[in-house]
Amino acid sequence: MAEHDLTPSGLTNAEADAILAQARDWRAAGKGVAIATVVSTWGSAPRGVGSQLALTDDGAFVGSVSGGCVEGAVVTEGQEVIADGKPRLLDFGISDDQAWEVGLACGGKLEIFIERVEA
Amino acid sequence: MQANLFDKAVALRAENRPVVRIVEMLSGADWLLTPDGIEGAGALPPEIAAAAREAQAHDRSHDLDHGDQRYFLHVYNPPRRLIIVGAVHITQPLVQIGAAAGYAITVIDPRGAFATRERFPGVDLNEDWPDEAMEALKPDNRTAVVTLTHDPKLDDPALEVALRSDAFYIGCLGSRKTHASRVERLTAAGLTAEEIGKIHAPIGLHLGGRAPAEIAIAIMAQITQVLHLGSGQEVKAKAAA
Secondary structure, three states, rough: OOOHOOOOOOHHHHHHHHHHHHHHHHHHHHOOEEEEEEEEEEOOOOOOOOEEEEEEEEOOOOEEEOOOOHHHHHHHHHHHHHOOOOEEEEEEEHHHHHHHHOOOOOOOEEEEEEEEEEO | HHHHHHHHHHHHHHOOOOOEEEEEEEOOOOEEEEEEEEEEEOOOOHHHHHHHHHHHHOOOOOEEEEEEEEEEEEEEOOOOEEEEOOOOOHHHHHHHHHOOOOOEEEEEEOOOOOOOOOOOOOOOOEEEOOHHHHHOOOOOOOEEEEOOOOOHHHHHHHHHOOOOOOOEEEEEOOOOOHHHHHHHHHHOOOOHHHHHEEEEEEEEEEEEOOHHHHHHHHHHHHHHHHHHHHOOHHHHHHHHH
């Protein structure tokens, strides 16, 4: 998908800006914020490299890093990143069962980096 | 993610300026490649800075191993631009096809009757003289320029500016004969053979269509080809034909 997308990062400029703007606004409102980014993919991963999700310490999030199957895990893991400030690099393999759930014809793999936005 | 770098990246994005965010994923150390250079705490290996520039030029975010470090280069580029000189009949489908391909489009035409809101709803219309308009728009290496008036009064001044810019694609509507006289005029105006050689004319891939939408498709196909494969491909295609 990323290869043929309209923007370098696999999401439109409008999407990328909306995620950054939301992260900025959350931080300005005093919330703890982390950003998760797809940094590598293999097979038919649902979102391209550069896709992002911003999340808060109270569990709100915008953006997406998959077709919905790993967002829950990313938000949970992201809250730990906000708490201890240590970045995390997560590997997700999408099993055929899960792949069916998100509408993929075959399994994909992706790697997601999560980091805290310092206040 | 350092607070000051995050703020700077958001600000550059808001101004539609390019930025590459560089992060070492094991430590979380980060830098920005901005139009002013590299910013960030600590030394960034020169190989990584070079890779970031490369990633920016190719519009491709990617990860990169360097010794026992693991980097991610995140390219944030503004949309590529398509500047069209001449609000003519081919321009109408070209505007739509260009927008679908992700380009931010400007149409230059000082003839008020052509560049009207009714004919180009929602398009950025510029009614300045083409040379002034082109000077102000500053085509860069993410800009394609297309001239469609085939009126030398309008096309040539725009071309004189565009041919001296870094525009990655310049194409001109007109037959081989029209192009031959264009080359003569531009040579007389002081442009070098190398500069004039950047022009794709007759414009567009040879698809055989003659309807305005078909010509627009041929133009957009050529822009896409030059963007991804470079201008050399065209020569090869002709040689093979």
